[in-house]
Amino acid sequence: MKKIIITLALMLGVVGVAQAQGDAQAGKAKSATCAACHGPDGNSPLDMYPKLAGQHASYLATQLADYKAAATGGEGRANAIMGGMAMSLSEQDAADLAAYFASQTITPMATPEEVIEQGAALYQGGDIERGITSCIACHGPRGAGLEAAQFPSLAGQYPKYIAEQLHLFRSGERNNDPNGMMRSVAAKLTDQDIEVLSKYVSGLR
Structure with a gap:
């Protein structure tokens, strides 16, 4: 099943381009400004902000790049708060942050x-x-x-x-x-x- 999905993804062009290699330890040091909304380990204390813990690093890095792109007038993911946060991030910063949060464990939820x-x-x-x-x-x-x-x-x-x-x-x-x-x-x-x-x-x- 995974092989089929990967093949389909490649055909559709949804696999992202090569990204910088992230350093989780460096990401931890850079994550202080993220903690207020997303929690120090990526488990946000408020449900209005997403949990980042355990999310795929490549996905997180892409979202940061998209926030930055939209904030600078390009096509991406528009969000006033995250656009401002992502503006100052380099590609390496984004990769490091993504690697750190991806390395954390998300707190489970229960299905009603x-x-x-x-x-x-x-x-x-x-x-x-x-x-x-x-x-x-x-x-x-x-x-x-x-x-x-x-x-x-x-x-x-x-x-x-x-x-x-x-x-x-x-x-x-x-x-x-x-x-x-x-x-x-x-x-x-x-x-x-x-x-x-x-x-x-x-x-x-």
């Missing part, structure tokens, strides 16, 4: 009992009638994603943050998904779908 059945059905099988592809194809059975294709890990992430990103993809406000993959999926999701999926996937492990 009431969303397990509906969430599992949509996550694992999608909805053929509505043209919704399954989430498992890219994010894996345990929500771990796939680093080679820069599909992020979702397991353990705050449901509120996951839901917010799905809404942003659906509206098109977030558009740094390769080939519009997430925008295409999110466009077909209802508010109820987003709520259920967000709560379900956060509890995967």
